[in-house]
Amino acid sequence: MKAVRVKEYGGPEVMSYEDTDVPTIGSTDVLVKVEAAGINFIDTYQRSGLYQIPLPATLGLEAAGTVEEVGSEVTQFSKGDRVAYTSVAGAYAEYASVPEEKLVNIPDGVSFHEGAAAMLQGCTAHYLSQSTYPIKNGDSCLIHAAAGGVGLILIQMAKNAGAFVIGTVSTEEKAELARAAGADEVILYSEQDFEVEVKRITDGKGVNVVYDSVGKSTFDKSIDCLQRLGYMVLYGNASGPVTEFNPATLGPKGSLFLTRPTLFDYTADRKSLEWRSGDVFNWINEGKLKLRVEHFFPLSEAQEAHRSLEGRKTTGKIILTP
Numbered sequence: 001m002k003a004v005r006v007k008e009y010g011g012p013e014v015m016s017y018e019d020t021d022v023p024t025i026g027s028t029d030v031l032v033k034v035e036a037a038g039i040n041f042i043d044t045y046q047r048s049g050l051y052q053i054p055l056p057a058t059l060g061l062e063a064a065g066t067v068e069e070v071g072s073e074v075t076q077f078s079k080g081d082r083v084a085y086t087s088v089a090g091a092y093a094e095y096a097s098v099p100e101e102k103l104v105n106i107p108d109g110v111s112f113h114e115g116a117a118a119m120l121q122g123c124t125a126h127y128l129s130q131s132t133y134p135i136k137n138g139d140s141c142l143i144h145a146a147a148g149g150v151g152l153i154l155i156q157m158a159k160n161a162g163a164f165v166i167g168t169v170s171t172e173e174k175a176e177l178a179r180a181a182g183a184d185e186v187i188l189y190s191e192q193d194f195e196v197e198v199k200r201i202t203d204g205k206g207v208n209v210v211y212d213s214v215g216k217s218t219f220d221k222s223i224d225c226l227q228r229l230g231y232m233v234l235y236g237n238a239s240g241p242v243t244e245f246n247p248a249t250l251g252p253k254g255s256l257f258l259t260r261p262t263l264f265d266y267t268a269d270r271k272s273l274e275w276r277s278g279d280v281f282n283w284i285n286e287g288k289l290k291l292r293v294e295h296f297f298p299l300s301e302a303q304e305a306h307r308s309l310e311g312r313k314t315t316g317k318i319i320l321t322p
């Protein structure tokens, strides 16, 4: 089969499209024929070495497809089922071996493309808005990179929960998308001081929660956008990691909370995975959530897909098709 492999850390050029063996499955695994592999920012961290993984490796942590074969102890899936998964390595390929416990069925009415987008970015937006800081009616929140894959989903979930949503984006085109997703206010943080703007918009009060996936370039000001007892949710490093922070500063700034959550911990057990993915699929089918799946690349063009994502040229979800 064809797969996108990495043998050393580096830029997009270290990814090679090559022939490799179809993965063998164990007794509790399922062989999935990949129809749509999701591209996520974390893939770039694993490729560059910011997040270290054992090499050589097939990249990709999310896909949707059909069941090709099941291990002898698999009980919940059979050949031909439409399925999706996340948090299992090896999705940039024609076939992937996935433990049964990580797989969910894709309901009728949800496409493979939506299925792939729902798992990593959808479940992330779900845990951020429902668990890390459960958004209440009347809350205010700041969402950075609001036109990105997670961003556009998070805006909709925050609005559905009754929040006032401020988004940040780098271009006017992205601002339009964030507004269309429901953002009440959008700040061009490439041109404006977003802290000043947030204070202006909230009459000096600040917001209850900041969802910050940009990291290095936004972290300090994000903290200063919070009101008393506010939540700083740092969940990504698109501009680089935050490496220095003094927790003592949280006190005088209003007894703030700081957390650095990961999807892995919020979907570690089967119940959480089924709850989050089930909500996301139901909301898609009920029309409460629209996934913007806009960028498609063939598997052979994974390098170009990463260049677009890291070059801030994409919005919403990026899909690789084998």
Ligand code: NDP
Pocket: 039, 040, 041, 042, 120, 121, 124, 145, 146, 147, 148, 149, 150, 151, 168, 169, 170, 171, 174, 213, 214, 217, 235, 236, 237, 238, 239, 240, 261, 262, 263, 264, 309, 310, 311, 312, 313, 314, 315, 316
């Ligand atoms: P996005 O589609 O959001 O792409 C990243 C966006 O970040 C860009 O489009 C860009 O938007 C913005 N950005 C700001 N500064 C930079 C920079 N210097 N270089 C590149 N991009 C920049 O990606 P995803 O939806 O896949 O992921 C969003 C973030 O969420 C990532 O940081 C990812 O690691 C994190 N994440 C964390 C998870 C967790 O559980 N902790 C799970 C899933 C994702 P703009 O041009 O508008 O600034």
